[in-house]
Amino acid sequence: MADYIRDGAAIYRQSFSIIRAEADLRRFPADIAQVVVRMIHACGQTDLAADIAFSPDVVVRARAALAGGAPILCDTRMVAAGVTRARLPAANEVVCTLPDPRVAELAAAHRTTRSAAAVELWADRLDGAVVAVGNAPTTLFHLLELLAAGAPRPAAVLGGPVGFVGAVESKQALVNYGRSCGLEYLTVLGRRGGSAITAAAVNAVASEVE
Amino acid sequence: MADYIRDGAAIYRQSFSIIRAEADLRRFPADIAQVVVRMIHACGQTDLAADIAFSPDVVVRARAALAGGAPILCDTRMVAAGVTRARLPAANEVVCTLPDPRVAELAAAHRTTRSAAAVELWADRLDGAVVAVGNAPTTLFHLLELLAAGAPRPAAVLGGPVGFVGAVESKQALVNYGRSCGLEYLTVLGRRGGSAITAAAVNAVASEVE
Numbered sequence: 001m002a003d004y005i006r007d008g009a010a011i012y013r014q015s016f017s018i019i020r021a022e023a024d025l026r027r028f029p030a031d032i033a034q035v036v037v038r039m040i041h042a043c044g045q046t047d048l049a050a051d052i053a054f055s056p057d058v059v060v061r062a063r064a065a066l067a068g069g070a071p072i073l074c075d076t077r078m079v080a081a082g083v084t085r086a087r088l089p090a091a092n093e094v095v096c097t098l099p100d101p102r103v104a105e106l107a108a109a110h111r112t113t114r115s116a117a118a119v120e121l122w123a124d125r126l127d128g129a130v131v132a133v134g135n136a137p138t139t140l141f142h143l144l145e146l147l148a149a150g151a152p153r154p155a156a157v158l159g160g161p162v163g164f165v166g167a168v169e170s171k172q173a174l175v176n177y178g179r180s181c182g183l184e185y186l187t188v189l190g191r192r193g194g195s196a197i198t199a200a201a202v203n204a205v206a207s208e209v210e
Numbered sequence: 211m212a213d214y215i216r217d218g219a220a221i222y223r224q225s226f227s228i229i230r231a232e233a234d235l236r237r238f239p240a241d242i243a244q245v246v247v248r249m250i251h252a253c254g255q256t257d258l259a260a261d262i263a264f265s266p267d268v269v270v271r272a273r274a275a276l277a278g279g280a281p282i283l284c285d286t287r288m289v290a291a292g293v294t295r296a297r298l299p300a301a302n303e304v305v306c307t308l309p310d311p312r313v314a315e316l317a318a319a320h321r322t323t324r325s326a327a328a329v330e331l332w333a334d335r336l337d338g339a340v341v342a343v344g345n346a347p348t349t350l351f352h353l354l355e356l357l358a359a360g361a362p363r364p365a366a367v368l369g370g371p372v373g374f375v376g377a378v379e380s381k382q383a384l385v386n387y388g389r390s391c392g393l394e395y396l397t398v399l400g401r402r403g404g405s406a407i408t409a410a411a412v413n414a415v416a417s418e419v420e
Contacts (some may be wrong), residue, residue, distance in 0.1 A: 004347065004348065004351045004379065004380070005348075005375060005376060006321060006322040006323055006326065006348060007229075007323070008324065008325075009233055010325040010350065011323070011348075011376065014374070014375045015374040015375045018220075018374040018375070019374060041373060041374070042372065042375065043253070043372065043402065043404065044372040044373050044374065044400070044401030044402045044404070045401065045402065070345060076291075077291040077292075078288050078291045078292045078405065078406065078409065079285075080291070081287040081288045081290070081291035081292075082287075082288045082291075082405070087229065101301065111216060112216040113216055113217070113218040113221070114218065115218075116216065121339055137214065137221075138214065138215075138216060138218075138221075141214045156272065162252065162253065162254040162406070163251060163254050164224070164228040164229060164251070164254065165215060165221045165224045165225045165228070166214050166215060166221065169214065170214070182320050190254070191254030191255045192255065193254065194251065194252060194253065194254070194406045195288065195292070195327040195405070195406050196372070196404045196406050197286065198404050201352045
């Protein structure tokens with residue numbers, strides 16, 4: 001058996017140091033770079049940096065929202081499970097409405113996915129929230145529909161769906177909406193994304209501690 | 211707003227069809243290919259196929275273990291959260307010992323990470339279990355140490371750690387141990403891996419339904 005590092009803090013330090021040496025982070029402000037480093041850590045690929053799209057104030061706004069006690073609205077139980085509670089500045093509520101028993105009914109009534117229907121149950125907590133979408137394009141599409149129809153605006157939308165059907169388009173729609181309507185966002189263009197990368201973005205935003 | 215597919219089952223079908231058209235799956239037996247397709251679905255990258263290492267009977271053995279009621283031992287809450295309970299054939303127990311209050315004490319006593327210490331608490335359930343490691347190289351290293359020291363053998367080890375420090379080496383150690391000592395495994399060589407890919411492997415093994 002090979003010898004291996006057994007000090008968790010040392011492993012983190014060395015990982016982030018390798019990422020900062022290998023990844024091209026030059027186009028990012030320092031606060032965005034810190035988030036990108038942690039997202040790269042979650043997928044093992046330094047070239048993820050090239051696919052990151054963001055609004056310049058997204059980290060400032062999302063941090064302020066969390067410091068003020070905003071909830072984190074997650075599309076899946078995996079994203080919610082990946083949020084490190086010890087990093088949250090105000091014991092923020094981490095919400096995933098997908099397992100709510102009303103979701104199946106709403107999905108049938110609206111002829112849509114359970115992931116899209118689950119967004120309906122965010123309505124009363126959306127104002128100023130930090131939204132973390134790591135799985136379903138339909139979550140992101142439906143959130144943008146609700147915002148276009150006048151729903152309260154979240155402080156920021158982080159992460160992004162992964163995959164082959166709708167993921168690319170839903171994240172481009174987020175960027176387009178963000179640019180034209182002033183919504184703060186940080187996402188991964190293309191097919192990559194997912195729960196681990198999204199939870200990592202939330203964890204980086206939650207605390208400046210690297 | 212772009213129109214988008216709202217039928218969850220249709221989205222899955224179309225995703226898997228794109229993956230099967232784009233990914234080079236020729237070297238895999240059919241049961242392994244089904245697992246690889248779902249792992250690709252979880253990371254959005256068809257070239258993941260090239261990095262998959264496996265023992266030929268891993269899916270047969272892991273499926274039989276689950277059908278017989280074996281528990282699924284997960285290194286993180288994210289992997290555990292990502293296991294789709296409806297796909298499990300025997301309402302199998304999904305275990306993550308990391309949040310156990312004894313873990314911090316064990317880690318300090320053994321001068322190792324919490325992830326490695328958490329493996330100590332698998333001991334009485336390891337025999338014939340399906341192990342899913344999606345985050346920590348130290349979990350995998352310590353599991354291999356315990357097996358080399360005579361611990362009961364799991365039915366299969368699925369997934370693999372992601373990242374920059376120890377991930378590559380821990381997965382190579384798994385493959386080496388598997389080949390020399392007959393442990394069943396399915397993993398991702400290199401830096402890629404993680405909770406989402408690992409949960410996808412478990413979900414594919416749990417049910418033949420694509």
